[in-house]
Amino acid sequence: MIRTFLALEIPAFIRRELSQTIREFQAEVPRGIKWVKDENLHITLQFVGDTKEEDIPEIIDFLDNIFLELPELEFFKPEIQIIPGRNPRLIWVNAKTENKEIFKAVTRIKNKLQHLDYELDKKPLKFHVTLGRIKKRLPDFFIAKALSKKINYEKFKVSEATFYRSILQPEGPIYEKIKVFRLGQKDKKIENL
Numbered sequence: 471m472i473r474t475f476l477a478l479e480i481p482a483f484i485r486r487e488l489s490q491t492i493r494e495f496q497a498e499v500p501r502g503i504k505w506v507k508d509e510n511l512h513i514t515l516q517f518v519g520d521t522k523e524e525d526i527p528e529i530i531d532f533l534d535n536i537f538l539e540l541p542e543l544e545f546f547k548p549e550i551q552i553i554p555g556r557n558p559r560l561i562w563v564n565a566k567t568e569n570k571e572i573f574k575a576v577t578r579i580k581n582k583l584q585h586l587d588y589e590l591d592k593k594p595l596k597f598h599v600t601l602g603r604i605k606k607r608l609p610d611f612f613i614a615k616a617l618s619k620k621i622n623y624e625k626f627k628v629s630e631a632t633f634y635r636s637i638l639q640p641e642g643p644i645y646e647k648i649k650v651f652r653l654g655q656k657d658k659k660i661e662n663l
Contacts, residue, residue: 472635474521477512479630480599485511487622492601499612503602510645513597516579518588525586530649532582533633536575537651543569543628548621552613562598629653
C-alpha cells in the first residue's frame with residue numbers, strides 16, 4: 471500500500487507569493503505551526519489515502535480521461551483563512567472557481583474510487599492551498615494579521631493536475647509525482663486535426 475492524493479498545481483508566481491507569505495508568518499510566530507515546504511504547495515483535490523499498488527494503473531487511466539476533457543481552470547479571490555474558528559488547526563488560502571466541470575469531475579473521481587472500495591472523506595470540496603498545520607494556540611495579534619493579509623493576485627489559472635504519492639517522514643511528508651496530467655488537451659487535439 472502507498473498513500474496517494476490528487477492535487478492541482480498552482481502557477482509559479484502564486485507559489486512564490488505564498489512562500490513569501492509563509493516566511494513573513496514564520497517571523498511573527500516562529501513556533502506552534504508546522505509550515506508546508508515551498509515545493510509541497512498545491513490545491514488539494516482528493517485525498518485517497520492508503521492505495522493498493524495494483525489499482526494505480528486503473529486509477530491513472532481513469533484520471534487521464536477525466537483531465538483530457540477538463541479545460542484549464544481559473545481561480546479567483548484567493549484569501550487566507552484559519553480554520554476551524556473555535557479551535558484552529560489549519561491556515562490555508564481558499565480560492566473560488568466558476569468552472570462547474572471541475573465539480574462534476576471530482577464527483578466522477580470519487581465514484582470511481584468508491585467503486586474500487588476506497589473510503590473517502592465526506593467533507594465538501596473546498597479549493598485550498600494549505601500553508602501550515604497549527605499545533606498550539608495562536609496569539610490573537612497573529613490571527614488578526616494573518617486574516618487581514620491580502621494575496622496580490624486576484625485571479626490565476628491552473629493547467630496541470632498531479633497524482634502524488636505521500637511518504638510520511640518525521641520532518642514532514644515527501645511528495646513524489648506518480649503522474650502529471652495536462653488540462654485542456656481535448657481542445658488542442660481538435661485544433662491539430
